Amino acid sequence: MSVLWLRVAVALYSLGLLHSILMLVRRREHLYRVALGTFALGSIFHFVSVVEEGIFTGRCPINSTFETLSFCSFLVAVLYLFVQWRYKMESLSAFIFPLVFVMSFTATLGNPVSAWTSPVVRNAWLTVHIVLVLLGFAALVVTAVASLLYLFQERELKAKKPRKFYYRLPALGSLDDLISKSMAVGFVLMTLAVIAASTWAFIEMRTSWISQPKIAISFFTWATYLVLVFVRTTAGWRGRKAAVMTVAVVGFSIITWAAHSSLVALLLKP
Structure with missing residues (x-):
């Protein structure tokens, strides 16, 4: 179930990625407030995923590469939210949003699925x-x-x-x-x-x-x-x-x- 919450977090983080893309291509930041809100909400779901994984395994969820990526991306997200709240560094989002998205997206790929259908x-x-x-x-x-x-x-x-x-x-x-x-x-x-x-x-x-x-x-x-x-x-x-x-x-x-x-x-x- 923890991977489900992580996938929800990734879906919310994706809006931050979209904001970064628009900021780079069109140099517009109109989406920032919405992206920041969904990023913060995503970090909450991410927290639930990390805690649930820790309870299920009975240890700190950093035993595999995927777990470590998830845990580290969560820490980066929380740290950015604190820095943004304290110092209002919006420009840092161009780096943090894509980084957290790619790290957490990769972390969702830790559970094997069926082979290609075609x-x-x-x-x-x-x-x-x-x-x-x-x-x-x-x-x-x-x-x-x-x-x-x-x-x-x-x-x-x-x-x-x-x-x-x-x-x-x-x-x-x-x-x-x-x-x-x-x-x-x-x-x-x-x-x-x-x-x-x-x-x-x-x-x-x-x-x-x-x-x-x-x-x-x-x-x-x-x-x-x-x-x-x-x-x-x-x-x-x-x-x-x-x-x-x-x-x-x-x-x-x-x-x-x-x-x-x-x-x-x-x-x-x-």
Whole structure:
């Protein structure tokens, strides 16, 4: 029963994820109060889930990876609610809402379910995941290229003697806008890809999927992308710092793709 309350909490946390997506893509925060309310309500259901799991097992519910994820995401949610109540740090929600959602969503995948009902559904789900990853990676590459061009233009301006190639490039303002939009779109696509991949792996490999190194690499890459989005949108990172971090995320994404390259071969199997 504890997983039922956790799933209710995840459903409520999803509105916080939606708020973060809208804030990144459209830079609007109209949904924040509603998202914060549902986030707080979700933390209550999450608390019930943790307590019920502890009573049922007769121990602190941190014995498995899934239990630990649930417990840690609950602590993060409670800590954020306290910080928000005490210091009114709304901008922190862009980082906390997606993080808590992904952690708690992953925690719900600890109970094995029946296998795929149809190979068609299985392959279609995997195809959706791969397409989302490719689109997200394309957006990330655009972000990286725009960041490098931004750095080049900035350097040319400081030199006060720009070369001819400089005048063929878009304005700094246009590049900065492109970086923000492509980064936001890429993060949304990568987040959806992580959700799709976790669900697919859960049905395909039962609970053993969470212990595989390539899964850890995937979550680490997504977390790095989340940090990049956060420091740019809230801390206002521009120029060299943002460019270096963007290139680092591209590198992690390449490693992640290499680790999961067998999925494409699996999809192409007759």
